[in-house]
Amino acid sequence: MTLQQWLPLLILISSLVPGCIIFLLREEQVALRTVLNLGGAVAKVVLVAWVFLAYRAGETFAFDFALAPDLTFSLRVDQLGLFFAGLSAVLWLVTTVYAIGYLEGAPHRRRFFGFFSMCVTASTGIALSGNVVTFFVFYEFLTLATYPLVVHRGTEKAVNAGRTYLWYTIGGGSVLFVAVVGLFVIAGPVYFGDTHVIAGLMEENRTMMTVLFFLMLAGVGVKAAIFPLHGWLPVSMVAPAPVSALLHAVAVVKAGAFGIVRLVYDVYGVELASSMSLLTPLAVLAAFTIIYGSVRALFQDDIKKRLAFSTVSQLSYIALGVAVPGVLSSTGAIVHLVHQGIMKITMFFAAGNIAETYGFHKVSQLNGIGRRMPWTMASFTVAAFGMIGLPPVAGFVSKWYLSLGAFDAGSPWVVVVLLVSSGLNAAYFLPIVYRAWFCEPDGAEVHKLCGPANLETRAFLLAPVVITAGFSLAAGIFAAAPNSPLTFARQIAERLYLP
C-alpha cells in the first residue's frame, strides 16, 4: 500500500489521536490542548481535501482490516462519503474555534475536548465506512462519545437530558444491531454501493428484506429525529452551545440522515426500494415530521428549544427527498445534508453568543438585540432566511430542487408540504428577526457578561458565526459554480440513476 491508501485512516487518526492525548493532559495545559485541537482540525480538513483531489484524479481508496471473523473494518472513499466527511471536517474546525472561545475558563475542559474529538472521529468514520458493519460500529461509537458531552454540565437537567438521549439512541442502536446481524446472515458483509447483492436476494427473501429495511430505518431514524423517534433532540439542547451545534448540524442528526441516504441509495438501491414501495411510508413520516416539528417550534419561547424543533423539521427534508425517487429530489436531499448543517450551526452559534454575552435564553428577551450584536444577528438573519427558503441563501436551493423533484415524480403533495413548512418557518423565525432589529430594547439596563469593550463578543465566538453565515450565502449564490455543494450533490444523484 502506498501512503495514499492510508489517507482514510489518517483522516480518522487526525482527531482520534489528539483526543486521546487530550485525555492524558492535565487540566491546566491549555496552550498545548488548544494547539492539539486546532492542529487536528486543520489536519483533518487538509487530509479530506487531499483525498478529494486524489479521488477526482481517479485514485481509489480501500482500507480493509479483518477485526474478527465476520467483522471486517472497512474504509472506502466514494463521492457521498467524501461529501459528508468534508462537511464534518470543515464544520468541526469552525466549532472547535467556537468551543475554545465558549468554554474559556470553564471547568473540565480536558474531558470536554477529549470527547469532542471522539465525536468527530465517529462522524468521519461514519462518512468513510465501506460496509454496514463498520457503519454500525461508528454509529454506536458516536452515541458513546456524545453522551458525556450532553451531560457535561452535570446539572440535574443535563443529566436527565442525557438519560433521555441514551434511552432513544441505545434503543435505536439495539434495533439497528439486530437488523445488521439479520442482513449479515442473509446477504453476508454488505458493502455500500453493491446494491445488486440485495437485489439478487430479493426474490427469495422478500418479507425478511422488507422487515430488515424498516428495522434499519427505525435504527437510523432515531438519530435523524424522525417522528415519533425525535423526543431526545429538543431535550438535549441543555448541552453547552458548541455541543448543540455539533449535535444538530454536524454529527448526530447528520449521522442519522446520512444513514437513511446510505440505506436507501447504497444498500437497497433507490430503484429496488421504490419498486417494493418501501419509500412511501418514509415519505409520509417525513412529511408529517416536517409539519409537526414546525408547529411545535412555533410555541417555544426558549431560543434553543425553538431551534431544536426546527431541526426536527428541517432534517426530514432530507428524508423526504430520499423518499421521492428522481435525480432532482435526490440532489435536493443530498445537498440539504450540507445546507441544513451550515445554516443550523450558524443559528446555534448565534444563540450561544447571545446567551454567553447577555445571558438571554428566551425569544421574548431579544428586543433590540440586533443593535447590540449586529454581526451575530446579521448572521442569524441570513440563516433564518435560508431556513425559510428565501433566495439567495442555501436553503432556497434545497427547497427548489426538492420541489422540482416532487413535480417530476408526480407527487405534487410534497410541494404543498414544502410550502406549508416554509410558511411555518417564516412564522417562527421572522418574529425573532423582527424583535432583534425593529423592537426597542426593554427599559432595564443590561450589561455584557463577557467580551471586550470594542467588540460585541469574544472574537473566538464571533468569527465562527460570521464564517458559517458566509458559507450559507455562498452556497446559495454560487450554487452553479463547479465546486459548490449543489454541483457535487448533483453529480452524486446523477450517478445513482445511471442505467
Place this chain on the structure above:
Amino acid sequence: MTDFPTSIWPALLVAVPITFALGTVFFAAAGRMWSGLAGSVATTLVSALAIAAAVREGGLIHHLGGWEPPLGILLRLDPLAAVFIGMTALTGIAVSFYAASYLRSQDDLPRGASLFWPLWLMLWAGLNGMFLSNDLFNLFVAIEVVGISAVGLAVLSGKPPALMAGLRYLLVAITGSMSYLFGVALLFGAYGTLDLTLLSAAVEPGATTVFALVLMTLGLMAKSAFFPLHFWLPPAHGSELPPVSALLSALVVKGSFYILLRLWAEVFGVSLTFAAGQLIGVCGAAAVIWGSWQALNQDRLKLIIAHSSVAQLGYLLMVFPLLILAPGTAVAVASDWTSSAWTAAVYQTLSHAFAKSSLFLAAGVIVIAAGHDCRESLLDLVARRPMTAFAIGLAGISLTGLPPSGGFFAKWMLLKAAIASGQWWWAPAVLAGSFLTAGYVFMILRLAFAPGNSDTENRPVPRGLESAALLLAVASFFIIVPAEAVISFLESSAPFGSAIVPGEGGVLP
C-alpha cells in the same frame, strides 16, 4: 518417554497451585502474601506454557501415573480447556496483585484475611481441575474443592451479612454437589464407567440417563446461579471482599457452566430433545431480563454488579437451544450456526469474566475511597478517580455489548446463530438485555458525571488497585483482536463447533 516434557503440563496446572496453597499455610500474614503472590505468578506461567504447548500440538493428554482409562485417570487439555485456563490465569493474576495491595493497605480487616491466599490457590487448582478432567468423579472432586474454597473466601470479610450469605451459598453448593453426585452414581451404576470418552460411547436412551441428566443439570445450574436457581448469588457476591467478589463472579460460576456445556455436548446427546434446549433457553432469556431489571433497581453499586451477573449468565444458557438440532435438520446445514453459537458461548464467558471482575475491583476502589458503595459514593467519580471511572465505562460498554468490545462480538455471534437457525425469537431477549444493561451501566456513569457534594470522603487508594481494574476492562475489549486465531484454534477439536443431535451419542472423537 520423549513426550514427557509436554504431556506433564496438564498435571502441573493442578499440582503447582495446590503446592503453593499448602506452602502458604506455613507462613504468617506477610510471608503468606509473598508466597501466595509467588504461587499466582508460578501458576500463571505454567498456564501460559501449557497453553503454548497445547497450541503447538493441538491439545495435550496426560494419564495420571501412566494408567490409561478405564483404570487410570486422564487429564485432557484440549483447545476449549486451554481457553478457559487462559481466562482463569489472566483474571487470576490481575486479582492476585489487586488482593496483595488491598489486603496490605486495609487495616480494618479481620485477622483471618490472609487466609485468602491458600483458599484462592486451592480454588485455582480446583478450577483448572474442572477444565481438565475427563472423568465424572474427578470432576466431582474438583467441584467440591472449588465449592469449599469459594465458601471459605466468601466469609473472609467476617461481617454478619457475608456470613449469612456465605451460609446460604454453602447450602446451595452442597445441595448442588449432591445432586450432581447422585447423577454420577446413576450413570456409573448403569454403564460401569466414569470416563467421559467411554461414557459417551456407552450411554443409551432411557429413564436412567434422563434422570441423571436432570439431576446433574440442576446441580450444575444451581452452582452457576443460572435462573431460576440464582437467588443465592447477589447477596453473596455483593457482600464479600472485592477481590473475592471478582473471582467468584468471573470464574467460579463459569466452571460449572463449562462442565454443563461439556456434558450436554459430549455425553447426553442421546437423551436431549429440541424442547429441552428451548426450556433452558427460556431460563436464559428470563435471567437476562429479570437480572437486568433487578440490577436497575438496586441502590448499592456492588449489588448492581452482582445482579448483572445473573443476567449475563443468562446469555450463556441461550446458547444451548442453538446447539441442539431441530428434528429434520441436517448436521451439515446446522454447522452454519453451531459454530457461531459456540463462539458466542466462549466469548460471552471471556468478556463477562474480564468485565465483571473489573467492575468488582473498581467497586472495591470506590468503597475504599468513599467508605461505602451507595449511590453518593459514585458522585463526581469522573473528576475524582478518572482511571476507575474509565475502567467502569469500558467494562460496562463491554457488558452492554456495544462495539467493538468482546461483549459485542459475543452478542453478534449469538444473534447470528439465532437468526441463521430460524430461532429468531431469542433476538428480542438479547435486544431487551442490551437495552436494560445500558440502563444500569449508564445509571452508574450518570452518577459518575454528576457533581459531588463536598462532604463525600475521598481517601487515598493505592494506584495498583485502579490499574488492575483498568487492565481487566481493557482485556474485555481486546479479546476481539485475536478472535480469528482463537476461533480457529478452538475449531481444531470437538466438541467446539459441533451440533448436539438429539437421540445420538456424544461428539467425542
